[in-house]
Amino acid sequence: MRGFKRVPLPEGTVERLIGIACLSPSVGLSEPWRFVLVDDATRRAGIRGCFGVCNKEALEMQDPDRAALYARLKLAGLDDAPVQISVFADRTTAQGAGLGRRTMPETLDYSVAIAIHTLWLAARAEGLGVGWVSILDPARMTQILDVPSEWVFIGHLCVGYPLKEDDTPALEREGWEHRHAPDGVVIRR
């Protein structure tokens, strides 16, 4: 979702969505998610700038036959979404006492990705849209938001009322990529 109405959300909406996200499962019940509500205009401008730089670099690396299409794609709703939430994983959390993550510490990050997905589904259920922006530099996000350097940046979310509803993924609608049948991704052992 990248097209948002410039309409604020009803009071308490963001807190409710985050509360639901916090009911997600997590490795060892570590609940490693950290939600940063970004309202400050200067920080928002910094994130917008970071996206601009990263997206320009991505455009320059496109195959020539794809570059024009890439340049036409709208890849973030940073200018319009009323709510922006940056989400991090606290890799240093003591909660859960390390259970389930000794060989796979990255499961902390996966737990946070799943919490974002929960927030996303809860938002959709009340008619809101969520856009996950990943065309960003994680180290720069940590600086802009002044959060602990041990936190792993997972994603930056735009949340708001969608400009329009559509069941087809935007990248499919625009001719960038299409969904494939599940048969090709299942093997038996």
Added chain:
Amino acid sequence: MRGFKRVPLPEGTVERLIGIACLSPSVGLSEPWRFVLVDDATRRAGIRGCFGVCNKEALEMQDPDRAALYARLKLAGLDDAPVQISVFADRTTAQGAGLGRRTMPETLDYSVAIAIHTLWLAARAEGLGVGWVSILDPARMTQILDVPSEWVFIGHLCVGYPLKEDDTPALEREGWEHRHAPDGVVIRR
């Protein structure tokens, strides 16, 4: 979920759940999920052995005051679950033409974690339970399952009918860890 009835799933169930998982969002519509249905007894025994080794090492690293409790926890349903699915992320996929993942290739792994969460929710909606086993060695899983070495191991799933229903997370029930209020994980910038 770690306690499963030794009851097979109705024909077509696994394929339906994977089909729903494949409707998940993914970075750049890359659909990087790869599902490995593990039925072979030797491979299952290999995974059971891998879990045993990793869990023993984890037990040895527990604080003395936690070790007895850790040893009592049931941390996997590998002996009883009728269905086992290993899930990987194909970091080399050309699908999506790299969109959205140049600065954050790990978003491919997050997309797969979210697909697992979708499968999990779909399973719960029809009365099934899912256990995500992470006390495993990713490199060993790649060997045991003979899958491409470029695939990133995300998690091993046990799927089946739960021995009992319970809304309280098992680790909370057992006194290992408890849920915390969302207030502590939200900051404003």
